[in-house]
Amino acid sequence: MASVAHPVREGIRGPNIASADVQLPAVRDYEQVDRDIIATLGFTKKWFMGLSVAVLAMLIGASAWIYQIYWGLGQAGYEPPVMWGNFIITFVFWVGIGHAGTLISAILFLFRAGFRTSIYRAAEAMTVFAVMTAGLFPIIHIGRPWKFFWLLPYPNWRLLFPNFKSPLVWDVFAISTYLTISTTFLYIGLIPDIAVLRDKETNPMRKRILAILSLGWRNSDREWRHFAKAYLFLAAFSTPLVLSVHSVVSFDFAMALTPGWHASIFPPYFVAGAIFSGFAMVWTIAIPMRKWFKLEHYITLNHLDATAKVVLFTSMVVGCAYLIEFFIAWYSGVRAEQEFFWNRVFGQWWWAAWIMLLCNMSLPMSLWSQKLRRNPTWLFVLSLFINLGMWFERFVIVVPSLSHEFEPWQWGSYAPSWVDMAFLVGSFGWFFMWFLLFVKQLPVMAIAELKEIVAPRVKHGHGGGHH
């Protein structure tokens, strides 16, 4: 941690320049950081309203699950040959959302990009809740969710083990490792901040709970020394992990011979798409949060500008991957591939493909404009379009390929049922319910790390605080 954020230097840069180590000129001292972040924990009417909507949406999804368990998986709108529909699309969508959190907290940490400091806690929490959401969908998809543990290699009287050559088993290892490590990374970073809450808390019951959660953290030099090293190694582990997880998810498709799936470009294409969609979800969360919690001086326009540059870059990577897929289909000379890709944009699923291309390739090009990169309203609107576009990207990958395989007699169609739609709504409810509960119980910004970029008080010389 200590080596990432730089203290405020002499001569703060002009407010119109976003660089990797954006600073917080409006934050004067450590006490202000404590006050401002702890103030976000107060309950408000808007928060209760938001939580109610999220719980209602979650209950819609839960009801659909009970209905599906009772009536069977046939309620999901599957129609041969399209036997992967909304569940797998939404699974890939939520796994992708999670990736930006780890990118911001781990990869940008290793790359010494200081702009992560203000947003990484919210992004990390987003990762954990997104992976929790994603993990439900393969379990829902298997129809008999109580049998999901058959995927795990545990000693059993049948002496049967999962097939380790199957991408679905790789998924189990990748997703469960990712959820465990993301949760651990989030909690370890939270320990010093929970200690701050503990020390400020006046309610004895709450103070006791916070004391347990903070593990008796005392901010001693011994604790910080080992904490910094552990945090560095967790970031070093999380970095290849995050790249591996969406690569493994892409293998679910790329290992099959299905047209449109059997491509070596899939792992980097999926990883870039995941980072792209995850950053969009960070905007969807952080832009309202900075306004409602009055945190504009922590998540500044420079922070948004820096994240917009990442979105612009990843949009171009994703766009490039889309175009390369068409080129390879043409260059391969394989007729099934060529016809499939023609069908993707001009056939029965043309509307889905054009939504994807518009939202993921065209609209993000607006971010070449610095004015729009620094316009929170536009970034929020764009984030909704990107979220929509990235869900449709997964729709375009899953449905057209399965509905248009090699033999014309196999060709079919797919229409999501109301159960599918209820699960989709429920997934958003489940995700936002956890996120809204998180932001009112624990600091949504890393207090200890924010203090690293605020100059401490000094008696002799220059500092950011009072002299």
Add this chain to the structure above:
Amino acid sequence: MQGVVGAFHEIDTTVAAIEDLKKKRIGEVTVYSPTIRHELEHAIDAPQSVVRRFTLVGGLLGVSFGYWVAIWSSTYWPLVVGGKAIASWIPYTIIGFEVMVLVGALSTVAGMFINSRIPRLSTTSGYDARFSGGYFGIFIACDAAKASQAEELLRQHGAVEVRREA
């Protein structure tokens, strides 16, 4: 633990006090700070953290277990799938990698907990709630005979509050 604790408002005075305490060797020094500061790290000059050894051992154990479980279960139930060898190294690298990350990261956390001596039931000895807020703290573990010298030194360097811990 018996000793003297001093609270400082400024980082430069804290650094000066640490350096002076190290020179005079009054007792073992513990420094508290609301966040990591390089200035304090340099003044304390503590040895490198040994957490990295836990990471290395955990990672090696994890990768070994990941490969082993995949190879052992394949040879235990030798069924040819997709024309691949019974024990296929390339797909098993994914399992090896994921388990390496899992065990390596959890060992890192265990290493941090063991070396930081957490979880801890009490924070009271030598600690003050202000040390997580805006103040820096120095605790000197010493007996009553040296406590006066420690108190004087802390005050001399600008501690805003100095008290003895029984």
